[in-house]
Amino acid sequence: MNINVIALFPEILQSSFKGLTGKAFKENIAKLNLIDLKKFSNNDYGSVDDAPYGGGEGMVLGIEPLETSLKTIKKPGHVICLTPQGEVFNQKKAVELSQLEDVTFVCGRYEGIDQRFIDSYVDEEISIGDYVLSGGEIAASVVIDAILRNIDDVIGNKDSVNKDSHSEGKLKGHVFTRPSDYKGKKVPDVLLSGDHEKVNEWKLANSLWVTREKRPDLFKQLQLSEKEMILLRHYGDFLKKKHD
Numbered sequence: 001m002n003i004n005v006i007a008l009f010p011e012i013l014q015s016s017f018k019g020l021t022g023k024a025f026k027e028n029i030a031k032l033n034l035i036d037l038k039k040f041s042n043n044d045y046g047s048v049d050d051a052p053y054g055g056g057e058g059m060v061l062g063i064e065p066l067e068t069s070l071k072t073i074k075k076p077g078h079v080i081c082l083t084p085q086g087e088v089f090n091q092k093k094a095v096e097l098s099q100l101e102d103v104t105f106v107c108g109r110y111e112g113i114d115q116r117f118i119d120s121y122v123d124e125e126i127s128i129g130d131y132v133l134s135g136g137e138i139a140a141s142v143v144i145d146a147i148l149r150n151i152d153d154v155i156g157n158k159d160s161v162n163k164d165s166h167s168e169g170k171l172k173g174h175v176f177t178r179p180s181d182y183k184g185k186k187v188p189d190v191l192l193s194g195d196h197e198k199v200n201e202w203k204l205a206n207s208l209w210v211t212r213e214k215r216p217d218l219f220k221q222l223q224l225s226e227k228e229m230i231l232l233r234h235y236g237d238f239l240k241k242k243h244d
């Protein structure tokens with residue numbers, strides 16, 4: 001996958017990718033092409049923004065520097081603009097975007113991007129949530145990180161991605177590591193039992209229980225099988241007691 005990013009502060013993205021996502025770029029599973037918008041100024045002051053027509057606060061990133069920077073990319077592919085006005089990003093979208101070969105992210109700053117650039121070149125507008133950031137760079141990092149996790153070879157164990165929160169409409173649930181008893185705080189016995197079937201049943205029940213507790217909106221949309229309902233009832237009381 002070729003990922004291009006046009007940004008006023010591309011260095012913010014440079015430091016974003018470590019561990020698994022860093023490995024994706026180091027091993028050329030994905031390529032990251034960061035484009036510094038500042039280099040595409042069309043005036044003697046070196047600026048790429050100007051005051052908004054009609055007045056109002058802040059500055060607006062101009063169409064010409066954005067267009068010129070985009071034209072330097074051989075295959076921009078799907079062009080995405082990060083904006084709080086876009087469709088809210090989620091796991092389904094991350095999986096969908098991970099299928100692309102070429103993608104270009106355009107990051108706004110200040111009051112945003114001249115609408116004519118968006119109308120002419122942007123295929124999709126994405127928001128990372130209903131709040132306003134100072135710039136699109138962090139939003140692009142978030143979206144790219146989530147995409148990379150879904151590319152084959154980035155995460156060795158595909159199962160771990162498939163069982164992550166939101167991949168099947170529910171949350172993953174509780175996880176534990178050594179020691180099994182920390183000052184009397186114990187890991188659930190079933191996880192130490194070595195009985196794989198029981199462990200899997202507990203994990204499923206725990207995931208359903210956690211979803212119901214933390215995200216009742218997601219839980220409502222789940223269509224539970226009879227077995228899942230029985231497991232939730234069976235382990236649910238135990239989990240409730242633990243948290244009372």
Ligand SMILES: C[S@@+](CC[C@H](N)C(=O)[O-])C[C@H]1O[C@@H](n2cnc3c(N)ncnc32)[C@H](O)[C@@H]1O
Nearest residue numbers: 082083084108109112127128132133135136139
């Ligand atoms: C201060 S914001 C501009 C907000 C704009 N004036 C508005 O009210 O819609 C500057 C830039 O940050 C980015 N940004 C801010 N919030 C975002 C969000 N929730 N998701 C994605 N990008 C965001 C966008 O690229 C935006 O152009």
